[in-house]
Amino acid sequence: MEFNIEKPKNFSFRECLFFLDRDYDESLYVVDETAVTRAINLNGHLMLFKVSEKGGNLVITILNKSAGEIDALKKYVASWFDLQTDLEPYYQLLRKDPDLAFLVDRFHGLRIIGIEDLFEALCWSILGQQINLKFAYRLKRRLVEHFGTTLQHNNTPYLLFPTPDRIASLSVDQLKPLQISTRKSEYIIGVAQLMAEGKLSKKDLLALIEPEAMIEELIKIRGIGQWTANYVGMKCLKLPNSIPHGDVGLYHALHQIKGFDKRPEKATIEAFFQPFDQWKAYLTHYLWRSLYKSLI
């Protein structure tokens, strides 16, 4: 079963696929040269699907029999690849800065790749705190393999991220063998319990309307600081002005591109971002992208 979504202007599936993979040990989807395949739980339906491209369209192919939520799946993919955003105003702003104009050409059509599931976004950003990304991906894989669910298809296992209910029932001792630190285990279990109890949800956060209120609400939670809250703001809540303050990758990119200090002041960062109102998350994403090899 197969259906199409029209590609927006300024969209490069190839760039998006590169960012999805980046040679890391990703556990939640499989990326090859032309497609990404993953399983998700959509309103209680287990959906295994592939996204590829053909002509002016993105092609979504449903690979399992549960084809119940086609409209929801279209919306999911559109949000995952941020298809609804018109990047033209962003590119015009980038072109005004001689140091940044190259981002438009080199990474043209790259979208913010979302993490649609709030629990996954929170766990991922907590796991990734203050360790190298390679190790963070290994920790995520262990968490997913131990406590997530698996969908077999053509002898390939497709993994789904654990549910809050599953993690909420664990003790720190059960995460220690995965080499997740005691502190991070406490944070993740705590978040799981909040979500399992219905005290935290994506829907409720989005209902706050004001981005500042959403970030403030997240920061109240133990284990979630400025960096984590804004990372989740970018990747899950789709807040256009979220900047993960304190991010070393951001510092590194700005050191390379702008010659900033290796640990610049927060005020320096804010002044740099100031002209990019509504595009601060996108600029962060492109600066992160600049840390990897170029496809052209």
Next chain:
DNA sequence: CCCCAGGGCCATA
């Protein structure tokens, strides 16, 4: 052996 990695908590002053 050193320092750093897509940070945040907590005690202290």
Next chain:
DNA sequence: TATGGCCATGGG
């Protein structure tokens, strides 16, 4: 409110 110790492990 600002600062420093600490967490824990892999990579360079």
